[in-house]
Each structure stands twice: as structure tokens, then as C-alpha cells.
Amino acid sequence: MSQTIAIDIGGTHIRVASYNSEGTSPVVHHRTRSHATEPGVYDRLVQAIDKIWSPEVTAIGIASPGPLDPYTGTILATPNIPEWRNFPLAPNLSKHFGVPVHLDNDANMAGLAEWKFGAGKGHHDLVYLTISTGVGGGVISNDHLLQGFHGMGGELGHMIIDPNGPPCGCGKNGHVESFSSGPAIARYINEQLNARRKSSLQPHPNLSAAQVADAALAGDSLAISAFARTGHYLGIAVANYLAIFDPSILIFGGGVAQVGDLLFKPFEESLRKHTFHPHYLDNLVIAKAELGDNAGLLGALALARLALRAE
Amino acid sequence: MSQTIAIDIGGTHIRVASYNSEGTSPVVHHRTRSHATEPGVYDRLVQAIDKIWSPEVTAIGIASPGPLDPYTGTILATPNIPEWRNFPLAPNLSKHFGVPVHLDNDANMAGLAEWKFGAGKGHHDLVYLTISTGVGGGVISNDHLLQGFHGMGGELGHMIIDPNGPPCGCGKNGHVESFSSGPAIARYINEQLNARRKSSLQPHPNLSAAQVADAALAGDSLAISAFARTGHYLGIAVANYLAIFDPSILIFGGGVAQVGDLLFKPFEESLRKHTFHPHYLDNLVIAKAELGDNAGLLGALALARLALRAE
Numbered sequence: 001m002s003q004t005i006a007i008d009i010g011g012t013h014i015r016v017a018s019y020n021s022e023g024t025s026p027v028v029h030h031r032t033r034s035h036a037t038e039p040g041v042y043d044r045l046v047q048a049i050d051k052i053w054s055p056e057v058t059a060i061g062i063a064s065p066g067p068l069d070p071y072t073g074t075i076l077a078t079p080n081i082p083e084w085r086n087f088p089l090a091p092n093l094s095k096h097f098g099v100p101v102h103l104d105n106d107a108n109m110a111g112l113a114e115w116k117f118g119a120g121k122g123h124h125d126l127v128y129l130t131i132s133t134g135v136g137g138g139v140i141s142n143d144h145l146l147q148g149f150h151g152m153g154g155e156l157g158h159m160i161i162d163p164n165g166p167p168c169g170c171g172k173n174g175h176v177e178s179f180s181s182g183p184a185i186a187r188y189i190n191e192q193l194n195a196r197r198k199s200s201l202q203p204h205p206n207l208s209a210a211q212v213a214d215a216a217l218a219g220d221s222l223a224i225s226a227f228a229r230t231g232h233y234l235g236i237a238v239a240n241y242l243a244i245f246d247p248s249i250l251i252f253g254g255g256v257a258q259v260g261d262l263l264f265k266p267f268e269e270s271l272r273k274h275t276f277h278p279h280y281l282d283n284l285v286i287a288k289a290e291l292g293d294n295a296g297l298l299g300a301l302a303l304a305r306l307a308l309r310a311e
Numbered sequence: 312m313s314q315t316i317a318i319d320i321g322g323t324h325i326r327v328a329s330y331n332s333e334g335t336s337p338v339v340h341h342r343t344r345s346h347a348t349e350p351g352v353y354d355r356l357v358q359a360i361d362k363i364w365s366p367e368v369t370a371i372g373i374a375s376p377g378p379l380d381p382y383t384g385t386i387l388a389t390p391n392i393p394e395w396r397n398f399p400l401a402p403n404l405s406k407h408f409g410v411p412v413h414l415d416n417d418a419n420m421a422g423l424a425e426w427k428f429g430a431g432k433g434h435h436d437l438v439y440l441t442i443s444t445g446v447g448g449g450v451i452s453n454d455h456l457l458q459g460f461h462g463m464g465g466e467l468g469h470m471i472i473d474p475n476g477p478p479c480g481c482g483k484n485g486h487v488e489s490f491s492s493g494p495a496i497a498r499y500i501n502e503q504l505n506a507r508r509k510s511s512l513q514p515h516p517n518l519s520a521a522q523v524a525d526a527a528l529a530g531d532s533l534a535i536s537a538f539a540r541t542g543h544y545l546g547i548a549v550a551n552y553l554a555i556f557d558p559s560i561l562i563f564g565g566g567v568a569q570v571g572d573l574l575f576k577p578f579e580e581s582l583r584k585h586t587f588h589p590h591y592l593d594n595l596v597i598a599k600a601e602l603g604d605n606a607g608l609l610g611a612l613a614l615a616r617l618a619l620r621a622e
Binding site: 067076124125141142144146147148149150151152153154155156158159160161162163164170172175236239240243244245246247248274276277279280282283284 | 435452455457460461462463465466467470471473486550556557559585590591593595
């Protein structure tokens with residue numbers, strides 16, 4: 001029986017797993033530290049694949065941080081792995097292992113996985129948003145993964161919602177990610193603390209959104225207002241996604257989305273206020289991601305299977 | 312030989328035309344005043360179709376101002392035709408004429424037409440933007456017209472690019488249309504004139520973007536700055552469309568887009584500045600719409616033919 005290998009490349013770990021032709025439970029699964037900033041990431045990846053390799057493997061799918069080119073399988077420049085610049089990851093692996101290798105970015109792959117195996121099953125128009133260190137998007141439109149001409153579509157976190165807004169991790173200003181990522185929340189708190197707003201929190205360069213969430217849950221009003229602000233801007237962003245894609249389901253993944261009502265109550269209020277037309281909200285499902293840490297791996301699996309079927 | 316009837320419903324005119332199975336030159340063509348704000352628009356439409364009806368007609372396609380539901384063929388509420396609120400236009404015509412009737416909004420249909428017959432032929436990922444009284448969008452993604460769950464996707468003019476921006480025709484704030492439509496340009500000029508900026512123009516409630524364009528072409532610095540501002544915001548908007556859709560071609564239609572360099576030089580500068588990643592611009596085609604006033608009609612034709620083929 002033919003097998004597919006799925007790979008999820010993260011900043012801290014590389015995960016590899018092999019699957020039989022229909023299942024979503026891995027036959028074997030292996031996890032190794034990526035040591036992403038040190039040389040030899042590619043060699044460690046090959047060794048990890050070797051550990052689970054079998055002659056039945058007919059395709060490999062990979063979820064990796066971008067930006068990348070899914071059509072040539074090249075990593076353009078991923079912030080976490082400085083060694084990989086214009087690096088032909090998929091062609092190199094394909095040559096080494098003798099099977100087709102398919103690659104796309106982690107947020108697209110998580111969106112694809114939620115559509116095929118998770119919260120979005122049965123929907124035709126889906127917007128997946130992951131909110132953690134960055135804000136990433138994955139879009140299914142008309143039963144197709146949105147990739148675009150250069151394979152760089154669906155970068156929902158880098159939509160400008162206020163040209164005069166704070167800086168984004170990417171260097172531009174006023175992106176969704178500038179307002180609603182974990183670091184954006186921590187930066188806002190630090191700014192407010194430095195402006196002498198009262199809070200149980202102390203200014204700190206390594207302040208995390210998780211610490212802000214703990215303070216908010218304990219009743220800290222500045223921390224609560226930080227999530228209200230995040231939810232407000234997220235509502236503006238999602239109002240735009242509705243006008244643009246008109247999805248039947250919105251799926252939220254990522255650590256920041258775990259905070260619950262602190263974020264989602266102000267989000268929903270802002271969304272209702274900013275939505276271009278109330279009809280977009282009729283029967284719209286707003287759901288949490290179901291696949292957790294496995295989303296990247298399962299998306300890579302789905303990508304490889306889609307490609308096999310298209311051949 | 313079977314024929315298809317295409318209809319373009321506008322605020323001032325209704326156009327109907329019939330086409331043979333492959334051609335894009337009408338067999339017959341008829342144009343009548345819509346008298347949109349007076350009762351009887353539907354009856355005038357039926358009479359116009361009767362004038363070109365033949366027993367060979369097997370399908371009807373319609374481009375209409377929205378918002379509308381393309382799946383049920385219902386006009387929700389179009390500002391120009393107050394009589395049509397939740398009006399089942401396609402089902403009514405289908406019952407009357409005994410053939411399938413397909414309906415979508417005018418901007419989607421113009422985008423579809425430019426893709427099938429105009430500037431966008433051969434592209435797989437296309438963003439069409441019409442800039443006139445409003446700003447409308449039509450998107451082809453992965454060789455599919457983007458319609459969405461409620462059929463209200465692709466409303467590119469109602470993307471928020473500054474939550475504190477000026478009001479939009481729709482009542483919300485800071486939409487692309489709030490900055491870059493004809494009325495937005497005229498309103499900006501009136502505001503600046505009322506704030507005593509010098510210009511050859513006089514404040515007037517009916518000032519048009521065409522008058523502002525004439526003044527700009529004659530060297531009026533306020534008029535020039537109005538188009539520079541419009542281009543600036545349009546660059547922000549299009550940077551977002553690139554990050555979201557990653558198209559291979561951008562097509563501009565509508566009267567305001569005819570002004571040329573006055574708008575497009577500042578637009579291109581702003582686009583380069585705001586684009587999330589320069590790779591989006593590699594081999595991106597920026598083109599003018601080719602089909603002019605026929606875009607709606609030809610889009611309606613394409614829609615009806617696509618539906619025939621899908622049956």
C-alpha cells in the first residue's frame with residue numbers, strides 16, 4: 001500500500017510522519033529539534049525523513065514558514081532559518097528520495113488541513129486565521145486553496161488596515177499583524193506602561209501575550225483593554241475578509257486565539273459594526289481550529305494527496 | 312443554432328443583446344431607458360427582451376448593480392432601482408421566458424468579461440477594479456469567478472483601509488471607495504476649497520471628478536494633489552489585493568481610471584512602497600480594461616455560457 005510522508009518545519013522542531021493512502025493517523029511519526037539558526041538544517045531534515053522512510057512512499061508534502069514559492073518548491077527567505085535563502089528545498093528532496101515533493105507555507109497548510117480534516121469539513125469557502133507570533137491566513141475559495149500567481153496569496157496578516165498604524169514584524173506599517181499578533185499585544189502593553197498606565201504588569205522587552213492574558217483573566221484593566229483593542233482591529237480585518245471572500249466559515253487558530261471571550265467578545269462587536277452588509281453574517285460559522293499542532297502536518301499530507309490526484 | 316441573451320441593467324439604460332453560441336458580436340442589440348426610479352422597470356425589461364427574442368434562445372445572463380444573490384437570482388437592494396428590494400429577478404424572467412436565467416453584479420461581470428474576452432485573456436488570477444461613482448471589484452482566482460457563500464465576494468471597494476477615513480457611499484467609513492471614487496475626489500476638493508485652498512475650481516455640490524481632471528490637466532495644483540491622494544490610497548488598496556490574491560494581472564476600468572498618469576504615477580509609487588513583498592510585482596501586468604461599456608453585457612454572456620457548460 002502506498003504511503004505519503006508529511007513534514008512540518010517549525011522554528012524549534014521538524015516533524016515528519018508517514019501515512020497510508022487514506023488515513024490521517026500516522027504509521028510512524030518522528031520529531032527532531034530543527035536548531036534552525038545553526039548550519040545543517042537540510043541535513044537534519046534528510047536524516048529525519050530517513051528514519052521513517054519506506055519503499056512504499058510515493059510522495060512528500062511539506063509545510064514550512066514562508067515566504068516561499070510553492071510552484072518551484074523554493075524557500076525564498078524564512079526568518080527562522082537564515083541558512084535557507086532562495087533554497088530549492090522541494091527539488092533537492094525530490095532528487096534525494098526519488099519521489100515528487102510538494103511545498104507550501106504553514107498557514108496555507110493549516111487552512112487546507114482544517115478544510116479537509118478539521119473544523120471546515122464540507123465548506124466551499126473558508127477563511128483560516130492563525131494568531132500567534134504573526135498573523136497568518138489560509139483561504140479556500142470555491143473548493144480551491146488560494147495560492148495565486150507567485151504562490152504568495154492568502155497573506156491575510158499583511159493586509160493594511162491603518163496606513164498610520166504601528167510597525168509590523170515585516171517592516172511595513174498598519175498590517176493586521178501590527179495590531180493583533182502576540183508581539184503587538186505585548187508592545188501595546190509596554191507602551192501603555194511606559195506612559196504610566198496602571199497595571200499589575202511590569203514593562204519588559206520579553207513580555208508575552210500569554211502573560212497579558214493571565215493578567216487580563218485576573219482582572220487587570222490594562223490587560224483587558226489590550227485584548228479589547230486587538231479584538232477591535234481583528235473585527236475590522238475580518239469585515240474586510242468577508243467583503244472580499246464571503247466565506248461560510250471563519251476558523252481561528254494559534255495561541256492568541258485561545259484566550260477566548262476576552263478577545264472574541266470585542267471582536268464580534270467590532271465585526272458587526274464594520275461588516276459592509278449584514279447579509280455576510282447570515283449562517284456564517286465562526287469556529288476554533290480543531291487540529292492544533294497537527295494542522296501543518298495534516299495540511300502537508302493533504303497537499304501531497306491533492307497533487308497525486310491531479311497527476 | 313442556439314442563442315444566448317445578455318442583459319446589462321444600468322441606472323440610465325437597460326441593454327439587451329443576443330449572441331450565437333460562440334460569437335461576441337451581437338446578432339441583435341437593443342437599448343432602452345431604464346427610468347430606474349420610476350415604477351415598471353421590470354415591465355420595461357421584459358419588453359426590451361421581447362424585442363430581440365427568438366425561439367433559438369436557450370439562456371439569459373444578466374449584469375445588474377448589487378447587492379444581489381447570484382444563487383437565487385434575487386436583487387437584494389440596488390440603490391439605483393428603489394422598486395427592486397428582495398426582488399426575484401432571475402426566477403421571474405425564467406418563468407416568463409422558459410429558459411434558465413443567470414444573474415451577478417456588474418463589477419463581477421465586467422471582471423469575468425475582461426478575463427474571457429478582454430485584457431485578462433489567458434490569466435488564471437485576475438483582479439479587476441472599476442473606479443467611477445463607486446469602486447467595484449471582480450476577481451478570478453484559480454480560473455474561477457470569486458462569488459463566495461452568499462454570492463457577495465469580491466466587494467473590493469468596501470475594504471477598510473483606514474477606520475478613521477471619510478464616509479463611503481454605503482454609510483461605513485474608510486473604504487477604498489471613500490478615498491478613490493469620483494465622488495470622493497469631488498468631496499475632497501470641496502473640503503479643501505472650503506478650507507480656502509487656492510484653485511481654479513469653485514466649491515459646488517455637483518462638482519465631478521471629470522471637472523477635477525480637466526483642472527488637473529490644465530495645471531491646477533489642488534486638482535493635481537486630489538489625484539495624487541487618490542493614487543496614494545489606491546496603492547494601499549492594491550498592495551492589499553496583491554497580498555490577498557497574488558494576481559498575475561490587475562485591470563482598471565471606469566471613468567476615473569481614464570485620467571491616466573495624474574492618477575497612475577502616484578498610484579504606482581504608493582503600490583511599490585506599500586507592497587508586502589516585492590516578489591508580488593514580478594511579471595505583474597497592470598492594464599486598462601479593453602471592453603469599455605460592453606463589459607457588463609459580455610460578462611453576462613460569459614456567465615450564461617459558463618452555466619450552460621456546467622449543466
